[in-house]
Amino acid sequence: IFFRPLMSASLEQGWAGFKAGVEAIFSTWTALRLAAEYSDVSSADQVIQTALLDVLNWFQEEGLQNEIFKDEMEDFLFEVLAEELHMDVQDGSIAEVSEMTCRMFKECMQGNFTTVQQVQNYAANCNVEIQKCHEEVQTLS
Numbered sequence: 001i002f003f004r005p006l007m008s009a010s011l012e013q014g015w016a017g018f019k020a021g022v023e024a025i026f027s028t029w030t031a032l033r034l035a036a037e038y039s040d041v042s043s044a045d046q047v048i049q050t051a052l053l054d055v056l057n058w059f060q061e062e063g064l065q066n067e068i069f070k071d072e073m074e075d076f077l078f079e080v081l082a083e084e085l086h087m088d089v090q091d092g093s094i095a096e097v098s099e100m101t102c103r104m105f106k107e108c109m110q111g112n113f114t115t116v117q118q119v120q121n122y123a124a125n126c127n128v129e130i131q132k133c134h135e136e137v138q139t140l141s
Helices: 009-028 030-038 044-063 070-084 093-109 114-140
Strands: none
Touching: 009 030, 009 044, 009 093, 009 114, 030 044, 030 093, 044 070, 044 093, 070 093, 093 114
């Protein structure tokens, strides 16, 4: 269950931006896309959705009072990928996603949505390209 304490209007706007940014990051992260499509874990999509909610809850419960550091985020994501999805991600993307998420949280809480907009634009372009690839594969079949 997603916990939401009462927030001021500006904090509410910051939180909405952060949530949208995290969703965009998770939707385009190659490791998660591969896990959802090829994992031997039958509930990979559910594990990914739960991880997303866990990240959001963690930032809402802890991040509003204390800074969440990149290395803490890395440990959390590594654990989810290794233990829940049986993946060993060594491409540096865990560190990249962790850094971007922590930076984006700080920015959003200050009313700066530049990174969120960049991530959302990237996600939109990425999803268009993926759809094109799926269509090409179906045409070849």
